[in-house]
Amino acid sequence: MSAISATAVAEAPPTPEPAIRAGSGSKVLAWMVVFGGLIYFFTPLVATGQRSFFAIRDTFGFEAYRRILTDPTFIDTFTLSVVNAVLTIVLSLIVIVPTAYWVALKMPRLRSVIEFITLLPFVIPAVVLVFGLLRMYGPPPLSLLNSSTSTRVILICAYAALSFPYMYRAVDNGLRAINIRTLTEAAQSLGATWPTIIWRVIFPNLKVALLSGALLTFAIVIGELTIALYLGQHTFGPYMADLVRNKVSEPAALTVLSFAFTWIAMGIISYLTRRQPSSKKRGKR
Amino acid sequence: MTGPSVAAKRRRSWNWVGLLPFFVFASAFLLGPAAILLYRSFVGPDSELTLANYQGLVDDQVVESYWLSVRISLMTAVIGGIFGFLLAWAVIYGGLPRVFRSLLTTFSGVASNFAGVPLAAAFIFTLGRIGIVTALFNFVGFDLYDNDFTLYNFWGLSVVYMFFQFPLMVLTITPALEGLKKEWKEASENLGASGWQYWRHVGLPVLMPSILGTIILLFGNAFGAHATAYALTGGNLRLATILIGSQISGDVLNNPGLGYAVAMGMVAIMAFSIIVYTVLQRRSEKWLA
Amino acid sequence: MEGLIAAAQEEGTLTTIALPHDWCNYGGVIEGFKAKYGLDVNELAPDAGSADELEAIRANQGSTGPQAPDVVDVGLAFGPEAKDEGLLQAYKVSTWDSIPDDAKDPDGFWYGDYYGVLAFEVNADVVENVPTQWSDLLDPQYEGQIALAGDPRVSNQAIFSVFAAALANGGTLDDAQAGLDFFAELNESGNLVPVIAESGTVASGETPITIRWTYNALANRDANSDLADIQVVIPEDGRYAGVYVQGISAYAPHPNAAKLWMEYLYSDEGQTLWLQGYCNPIRYEDMLSRDVIPADLAAALPDSTGAVFPSLEQITAASELITTQWDTVVGANVGGG
Numbered sequence: 001m002s003a004i005s006a007t008a009v010a011e012a013p014p015t016p017e018p019a020i021r022a023g024s025g026s027k028v029l030a031w032m033v034v035f036g037g038l039i040y041f042f043t044p045l046v047a048t049g050q051r052s053f054f055a056i057r058d059t060f061g062f063e064a065y066r067r068i069l070t071d072p073t074f075i076d077t078f079t080l081s082v083v084n085a086v087l088t089i090v091l092s093l094i095v096i097v098p099t100a101y102w103v104a105l106k107m108p109r110l111r112s113v114i115e116f117i118t119l120l121p122f123v124i125p126a127v128v129l130v131f132g133l134l135r136m137y138g139p140p141p142l143s144l145l146n147s148s149t150s151t152r153v154i155l156i157c158a159y160a161a162l163s164f165p166y167m168y169r170a171v172d173n174g175l176r177a178i179n180i181r182t183l184t185e186a187a188q189s190l191g192a193t194w195p196t197i198i199w200r201v202i203f204p205n206l207k208v209a210l211l212s213g214a215l216l217t218f219a220i221v222i223g224e225l226t227i228a229l230y231l232g233q234h235t236f237g238p239y240m241a242d243l244v245r246n247k248v249s250e251p252a253a254l255t256v257l258s259f260a261f262t263w264i265a266m267g268i269i270s271y272l273t274r275r276q277p278s279s280k281k282r283g284k285r
Numbered sequence: 286m287t288g289p290s291v292a293a294k295r296r297r298s299w300n301w302v303g304l305l306p307f308f309v310f311a312s313a314f315l316l317g318p319a320a321i322l323l324y325r326s327f328v329g330p331d332s333e334l335t336l337a338n339y340q341g342l343v344d345d346q347v348v349e350s351y352w353l354s355v356r357i358s359l360m361t362a363v364i365g366g367i368f369g370f371l372l373a374w375a376v377i378y379g380g381l382p383r384v385f386r387s388l389l390t391t392f393s394g395v396a397s398n399f400a401g402v403p404l405a406a407a408f409i410f411t412l413g414r415i416g417i418v419t420a421l422f423n424f425v426g427f428d429l430y431d432n433d434f435t436l437y438n439f440w441g442l443s444v445v446y447m448f449f450q451f452p453l454m455v456l457t458i459t460p461a462l463e464g465l466k467k468e469w470k471e472a473s474e475n476l477g478a479s480g481w482q483y484w485r486h487v488g489l490p491v492l493m494p495s496i497l498g499t500i501i502l503l504f505g506n507a508f509g510a511h512a513t514a515y516a517l518t519g520g521n522l523r524l525a526t527i528l529i530g531s532q533i534s535g536d537v538l539n540n541p542g543l544g545y546a547v548a549m550g551m552v553a554i555m556a557f558s559i560i561v562y563t564v565l566q567r568r569s570e571k572w573l574a
Numbered sequence: 575m576e577g578l579i580a581a582a583q584e585e586g587t588l589t590t591i592a593l594p595h596d597w598c599n600y601g602g603v604i605e606g607f608k609a610k611y612g613l614d615v616n617e618l619a620p621d622a623g624s625a626d627e628l629e630a631i632r633a634n635q636g637s638t639g640p641q642a643p644d645v646v647d648v649g650l651a652f653g654p655e656a657k658d659e660g661l662l663q664a665y666k667v668s669t670w671d672s673i674p675d676d677a678k679d680p681d682g683f684w685y686g687d688y689y690g691v692l693a694f695e696v697n698a699d700v701v702e703n704v705p706t707q708w709s710d711l712l713d714p715q716y717e718g719q720i721a722l723a724g725d726p727r728v729s730n731q732a733i734f735s736v737f738a739a740a741l742a743n744g745g746t747l748d749d750a751q752a753g754l755d756f757f758a759e760l761n762e763s764g765n766l767v768p769v770i771a772e773s774g775t776v777a778s779g780e781t782p783i784t785i786r787w788t789y790n791a792l793a794n795r796d797a798n799s800d801l802a803d804i805q806v807v808i809p810e811d812g813r814y815a816g817v818y819v820q821g822i823s824a825y826a827p828h829p830n831a832a833k834l835w836m837e838y839l840y841s842d843e844g845q846t847l848w849l850q851g852y853c854n855p856i857r858y859e860d861m862l863s864r865d866v867i868p869a870d871l872a873a874a875l876p877d878s879t880g881a882v883f884p885s886l887e888q889i890t891a892a893s894e895l896i897t898t899q900w901d902t903v904v905g906a907n908v909g910g911g
Contacts, residue, residue: 025480026378026379026380026480027379027380027381029371029375029379030374030375030376030378030379030380030381031375031379031381033368033371033372033374033375033379034372034375034376034379034381034385034389036368037368037372037389037451040447040448040451041392041396041448041451043411043417043418044404044407044408044410044411044448045407046417047407047410047411047416047417047418048403048406048407048410050410050417051410095306095307095310096307098303098306099303099304099306099307102300102303102304103304106300106303107300107304110304111563112559112560112563114304114307115498115501115559115563116555116556116559117311117315117316119501119502119505119555119559120311120315120316120319120552120555121315121509122505122506122508122509122555123505123508123509123548123551123552123554123555124315124318124319124322124548124552125509125511125526125529125530125533125548126511127530127533127534128318128321128322128529128533128545128548129318132317132318132319132321132322133314133317133318135321136317136318136321157310157313157314158314160310160314161310161311161314161315164311164315165502165505165506166453166457166502169457169498169499169502170456170457170460172495172498173457173458173460173461173495173498173499174460174461174464176461176464176494176495177460177461177463177464177465177495178464206460208459208460208463209460211390212390212394212456212457212459212460215390215391215393215394215397215456216394216397216398216453216456216457218394219394219395219397219398219399220398222398223398223399223400223401225401225512240402240403241401241402244402244403244406245402251402251403251406252406252410254403255403255406255407259395259399262394262395263391263392263394263395266390266391266394266395267387267391270387270390270391271387
């Protein structure tokens with residue numbers, strides 16, 4: 001089958017994305033769906049925005065934004081969280097991608113077990129998780145929590161664990177869309193070792209899936225609250241929560257700002273990813 | 286392949302090594318705390334080992350909580366799945382301008398974890414008693430809250446949950462949607478099939494395992510959600526996660542052991558859901574054979 | 575004392591937990607402490623409840639990192655529980671004798687720090703007629719406007735609100751049932767909404783009436799004065815006062831810093847800073863008799879004569895009753911679906 005599909009790709013006329021053309025009926029449906037989505041998503045954001053412009057009663061202004069942007073804690077916590085997010089994404093990719101690949105290739109019966117484990121973060125309350133980690137890694141002989149840096153490492157590992165459900169699902173979906181058996185056999189017949197296969201064959205073919213997983217992980221880390229609080233880490237989540245408790249316009253402004261910043265950051269990541277040549281072909285080998 | 290020999294068995298047993306990093310990491314940061322959770326579910330208020338916490342699980346209140354959590358999770362997972370799928374389909378195959386695709390992807394990244402207090406606040410500003418949509422309705426003479434509408438109940442919370450369920454579906458199903466081979470669509474067109482027939486007989490069946498898997502993800506996502514529900518309804522909607530929180534945290538001397546037992550119950554429900562999903566998924570994979 | 579200061583400065587940091595800056599002016603207290611002794615203060619989880627604070631001590635046994643709390647500020651009921659579990663270490667500050675006996679543990683494990691009275695916090699931009707007593711709340715003009723400041727199964731302010739309502743409706747300190755009945759009526763009439771009121775929701779008008787400690791309400795009034803006109807009214811009947819207590823963790827990574835912190839809190843300077851946050855410091859009577867309270871601060875405190883302090887037993891009994899009976903007696907039917 002691999003030989004046939006390879007030639008099919010080679011002989012198929014080059015088509016621009018998306019290759020599957022839409023009839024006019026589906027176009028109407030598509031526009032309706034997008035329009036509906038737009039209304040649903042933007043109304044609460046507009047409402048929040050509206051609040052953010054009225055820091056002073058009945059006075060339209062950017063006061064709330066000024067307060068936030070000149071607050072050094074905002075810059076510090078946001079930067080810290082962004083760095084944490086990037087580190088978490090890397091760690092999560094390193095653990096999940098080879099695992100998902102290996103399970104799909106060699107031990108498909110174990111899929112359910114792995115899936116169950118990756119879904120555990122949903123049923124372990126954050127509060128329980130953090131206190132569990134404190135108990136496990138705090139006391140001697142491990143004593144991994146005696147400094148701010150080592151605690152931060154534990155935090156990032158915990159965040160990577162929290163990202164498992166999303167990362168695994170995205171990667172697994174991506175793997176199902178490509179023929180890993182054929183790719184592996186082809187690579188092996190060319191003399192590739194496992195690390196090479198994973199890094200130079202699997203990873204590039206999963207670009208879209210990895211992007212999805214990375215975006216989801218990024219969002220989790222930026223907003224996470226409970227674990228950071230009890231591990232004494234001054235990240236963005238606690239800063240945001242503090243503001244929301246006490247004020248009205250500042251948190252609204254903060255929501256708008258963090259939405260905008262995060263959206264831009266993700267746009268950059270997405271743009272960089274799509275520029276790679278291998279992303280132009282959609283998994284047809 | 287080779288015959289059922291000792292060599293084959295040896296090869297199989299080496300496969301486990303490939304999963305070692307995952308298991309080590311999962312044990313360190315998930316299974317470990319889960320084990321502590323399990324242990325503490327057997328501890329009573331006076332630090333004695335007991336089964337009383339589990340007996341508490343058949344209490345009406347607890348059963349109600351589980352049922353409420355399952356209902357809202359199932360509903361937002363299915364509806365979130367359907368509409369999320371439609372959104373992803375629309376920007377990939379719907380003939381819309383290309384830029385919509387990346388806009389939706391990046392927006393979904395942001396929105397998928399917009400949860401907790403800021404999300405609840407955003408919806409309160411929209412549909413709360415002083416929300417702008419509420420005000421809009423009032424403007425045209427229709428008082429929402431007088432007519433038994435409220436944001437602060439099961440339906441209101443479901444509407445709020447969609448804000449992260451839709452994007453989650455979009456992001457997670459996109460890799461699968463993208464992976465649909467264009468040859469299939471071309472072949473089906475050559476055979477005279479309409480767009481809808483293509484999806485019904487080729488597209489959806491192929492995607493079904495991924496769709497099911499993603500719906501389970503949405504289910505789990507809603508099932509384990511706590512911050513948003515608490516921020517919106519303040520513990521009045523007795524979801525399982527809220528029940529757990531009220532036993533473990535707070536200002537009152539409660540029974541943490543019961544909280545842990547309820548959490549273990551959630552683990553069991555999650556495990557059961559995965560079994561159901563796996564069965565459905567195996568069935569759907571047969572369609573591809 | 576000099577020895578203590580030196581030892582604390584050697585340790586260099588203090589780790590606190592559950593101290594929001596606008597609660598009793600803890601922001602000012604922490605800054606004052608840092609400025610006076612040159613120590614750093616590492617603040618954890620400002621929103622933590624009392625149970626979380628104790629759990630943080632338990633979970634961090636044997637750990638000396640920045641996430642292990644040195645000192646805690648918890649509800650009265652948690653003092654004895656923490657002592658029994660061995661989570662606290664004893665320390666009697668130099669001003670120990672001027673702390674009222676009924677607000678401290680004789681062995682020095684926990685000691686009352688401040689108290690406040692429950693008051694109505696009202697957004698006067700939204701609410702035309704500010705209620706002045708408990709029975710006012712039942713008036714139909716307040717439909718959909720009243721919310722508790724917490725979940726009555728979990729939060730002190732919410733539970734004590736119910737207790738206070740009992741006092742105004744024929745109940746006693748030994749029986750809080752009348753409070754549950756009052757709130758059942760409030761819920762039936764539609765005046766009570768099942769939302770948690772916070773500073774933000776009062777200021778935005780979403781929950782224009784709530785019941786909180788005077789110090790929280792007054793702090794919000796000041797903080798959001800450019801957004802809303804918030805008024806704080808101690809009800810004429812049913813005046814309820816509550817005490818919080820301090821303690822040092824038995825596993826504190828910085829025990830000397832912790833002791834120095836206590837000395838600071840219980841000095842006239844520390845107590846006055848709390849006063850600035852509208853809290854009644856526990857040594858108020860003593861300071862009054864020595865005439866060390868600034869007149870303007872004393873005047874800023876609302877008049878709370880007639881407020882009653884329930885005993886530990888009464889609090890435990892009432893909490894038990896309210897947390898278990900809330901769903902059945904008041905039970906806002908939000909099962910929905």
